[in-house]
Ligand SMILES: CC(C)(COP(=O)(O)OP(=O)(O)OC[C@H]1O[C@@H](n2cnc3c(N)ncnc32)[C@H](O)[C@@H]1OP(=O)(O)O)[C@@H](O)C(=O)NCCC(=O)NCCSC(=O)C[C@H](O)C(=O)O
């Protein structure tokens with residue numbers, strides 16, 4: 001299926017507690033593609049209001065350069081949700097991230113609430129997929145509204161809800177990850193992998209980035225600055241991939257009009273050219289940041 005919107009690099013998407021002024025400041029210097037200023041799990045109940053103010057001030061400050069700035073509000077039905085959503089809508093970030101979205105109806109209600117609260121056109125909805133209900137409804141969720149731009153996997157909550165374990169290779173999560181990917185691709189929207197909790201385990205983290213990339217995710221959500229560089233590298237097309245993509249396009253153009261050509265003995269059809277063009281477009285987008 002085609003993309004519903006133009007490609008935006010979202011290789012590395014860093015969460016930070018909006019109550020942490022140091023982290024909000026540090027984020028201005030980090031080579032991340034996007035930020036999620038969190039009001040939910042990373043912020044204790046006593047700090048919710050102050051964190052909301054900080055997140056909204058940061059999102060409307062214009063001080064984060066080309067990084068997409070989003071705000072994660074507290075979930076539907078919590079005591080903070082409505083005020084968070086209204087304040088975030090007014091601040092006009094690139095996205096409002098809503099945790100634990102369970103149905104297409106919730107997506108449509110969220111979009112209405114965002115727009116009623118004055119969210120500008122550029123503020124899109126990012127829905128978190130992190131419950132069993134969301135997994136069963138993910139196809140309808142992904143295509144529920146044109147304002148929905150991104151699905152974000154919440155793998156900590158999913159592991160909790162499944163009563164599963166965090167294990168290398170993520171066997172217990174594979175079904176949920178793949179159903180979510182299928183839904184995002186059918187709807188033509190972006191999809192981000194969940195976080196890796198052990199900020200000291202560089203090897204395990206890289207392996208999970210590679211797995212997410214190979215599954216087809218556009219990028220990964222992160223919790224620590226130390227995870228950014230590896231994540232950007234894994235989710236950027238390698239030099240070899242770019243060279244190969246250029247060679248495929250050249251071979252195709254040289255065989256103008258033929259339905260199939262070969263490159264070093266490898267069959268090349270139109271679909272391979274489309275893949276190569278996507279690699280080149282991604283390379284251009286990430287190198288021009
Ligand atoms: C995990 C942490 C609590 C670790 O914090 P800390 O021990 O302070 O880290 P460091 O001392 O190594 O920090 C070094 C410097 O980097 C800054 N920093 C740290 N983390 C961040 C960050 N996320 N963004 C920006 N800057 C950050 C520190 O301030 C230090 O700066 P300086 O002193 O100037 O050098 C911490 O990393 C953290 O809080 N991470 C984010 C946690 C979070 O947001 N969690 C919620 C989202 S995860 C989730 O819930 C996903 C989903 O819902 C699911 O279900 O899976």
Ligand SMILES: [Mg+2]
Nearest residue numbers: 130154156157
């Ligand atoms: Mg969660």
